[in-house]
Amino acid sequence: MPTLDLPKHLMGYLTDMYLKDMKPAWVRLDASGEHIAEMGGDWSVYCDGTPSIGNPADDLNPVLMGLFPMPDDFRLSQIEGDNERYFDIDIIQHDGCWVMFSDVTSITLRLQKMQQATNSLHLKYSRSQQILERHVGQPVVDKVHAGSYTLKAEGIRQYITTMFIDVRNFTVFNEAHDAQVVMTTINAYLDIILDEVLNHQGIIDKVTGDGAMTVFGVTGEHKHGAEQSAYDAALIMMNRVASHNQERESQGLEAMKIGMGIASGEAVTGVVGTHKRRAFTAFGRHVNLAARLESKAPGGSILLDDPTYQALSDRKGQTFSTVQLTLKGIGDMQAWRNDVTLS
Amino acid sequence: MIQKKVCMLGGFGVGKTSLVARFVHSRFSDQYLSTMGVKVDRKGVDVGDRHVNMMLWDIYGEEANRKVATSYLRGTSGAILVADGTRPETLETTQILLQRLQDTVGDIPSILLINKHDLTDQWAVTDSALDALQAASRPVYLSSAKTGEHVETAFHTLAELMVPS
Numbered sequence: 001m002p003t004l005d006l007p008k009h010l011m012g013y014l015t016d017m018y019l020k021d022m023k024p025a026w027v028r029l030d031a032s033g034e035h036i037a038e039m040g041g042d043w044s045v046y047c048d049g050t051p052s053i054g055n056p057a058d059d060l061n062p063v064l065m066g067l068f069p070m071p072d073d074f075r076l077s078q079i080e081g082d083n084e085r086y087f088d089i090d091i092i093q094h095d096g097c098w099v100m101f102s103d104v105t106s107i108t109l110r111l112q113k114m115q116q117a118t119n120s121l122h123l124k125y126s127r128s129q130q131i132l133e134r135h136v137g138q139p140v141v142d143k144v145h146a147g148s149y150t151l152k153a154e155g156i157r158q159y160i161t162t163m164f165i166d167v168r169n170f171t172v173f174n175e176a177h178d179a180q181v182v183m184t185t186i187n188a189y190l191d192i193i194l195d196e197v198l199n200h201q202g203i204i205d206k207v208t209g210d211g212a213m214t215v216f217g218v219t220g221e222h223k224h225g226a227e228q229s230a231y232d233a234a235l236i237m238m239n240r241v242a243s244h245n246q247e248r249e250s251q252g253l254e255a256m257k258i259g260m261g262i263a264s265g266e267a268v269t270g271v272v273g274t275h276k277r278r279a280f281t282a283f284g285r286h287v288n289l290a291a292r293l294e295s296k297a298p299g300g301s302i303l304l305d306d307p308t309y310q311a312l313s314d315r316k317g318q319t320f321s322t323v324q325l326t327l328k329g330i331g332d333m334q335a336w337r338n339d340v341t342l343s
Numbered sequence: 344m345i346q347k348k349v350c351m352l353g354g355f356g357v358g359k360t361s362l363v364a365r366f367v368h369s370r371f372s373d374q375y376l377s378t379m380g381v382k383v384d385r386k387g388v389d390v391g392d393r394h395v396n397m398m399l400w401d402i403y404g405e406e407a408n409r410k411v412a413t414s415y416l417r418g419t420s421g422a423i424l425v426a427d428g429t430r431p432e433t434l435e436t437t438q439i440l441l442q443r444l445q446d447t448v449g450d451i452p453s454i455l456l457i458n459k460h461d462l463t464d465q466w467a468v469t470d471s472a473l474d475a476l477q478a479a480s481r482p483v484y485l486s487s488a489k490t491g492e493h494v495e496t497a498f499h500t501l502a503e504l505m506v507p508s
Contacts, residue, residue: 062383062385062398063381063383065346066346066348066418067418074414074417075414076380076381076414078379078380078381078403079381079382079383080380080381080382080383086380108379108380112377115379116376119375119377119404119406120375122355122356123375130430130465130467
């Protein structure tokens, strides 16, 4: 058997430094490999009293139950005892079966502090990521982490599609019900709305209480264009809200429709606010236009500006009509109206 | 009396220790304390007219750089796989651990708990993902060590699977 090339006194020094605190205790098993034939060491840490010769080896500790006879070398590490101490059990085959217990409390507690810090950090990171994803969607979070998208204070000039969504008649509902009912109800509608925005790689710029401002195209994740993504999201939202309304009506509750305005154009996107409180947003003429279109869209309808309408590669079999509108701060204009046919 | 070794398996921070504490000691703490190695607890349950002593091995959570050693799995009769419903990625960890368990001890009874169901606002397991999990042969429960939801049921179900009548 190889041995360390160390003078006896140095070996003794190392033994004192590392092994003494481990309080090793051992048993050798009989020929059956199941009963104690011989023992030694300090057993006070590992069990009440001293093991008895002839007793089953798995009586030494519950974790050994059913393990004997053991044909191979085997190790169970960092077993937490009832006395708040940790120990390792090594089973060693050498002219019979030997079982050794060693106290590893000190090193385990040190490792636990590190493990605890690492795990806690990971959990906090995971929670932060989840919150961020809820605001801007996973594709944006992935891009931010990969460094391929940065939210710059000076903003980025880009072509995007903006969609405003509003739950109609909410003010009336708000006046007629308890605040808790109002909160629960609006959250059910917003769940559908925001879910579809994120499902279509949109970003939720802001939730406005009974609606939302959302933008598409900020991260360039749209295979058929940001306009198409916004429109697809709008149609699915309309269908899901209609199902939700059916369910509410079957329970004798008020149903509320949604109206939407979609416009596309150049905008500057970035962060606004101070170092302590910042928020993503988009500025641009078409952003105001989308807001004005939404204000004119009846429940169940979508109003689109011409650039958005022209960019759609798939209108999903929906019928559009042109409408002449006079919009506050914008003036007279022609828009496209789709009274959504539910699928 | 029948003794059965049961392993609690899952990623870190999914609530394995809390589930055992709820089942064995009827208590819950919000404080997270990372499990090192293994802690063994015991609790007896009745299955028909038989008494089963469940030895619950609460094993440290699997991580990318710290895999659960197969030595802990030897002699296991059943497993409770635990995922965190607010972290869907922990469901993948249960699948990895299930495979390791099967490679080590064969196909033994197991159940899946998707824990932290009380955290409704943070819940992130979709209905379709849940449907897919429930289509597999093993029982799946949405549980909460905090409220006790489905904790007793889950352990009893596993006991029944390990000691069929």
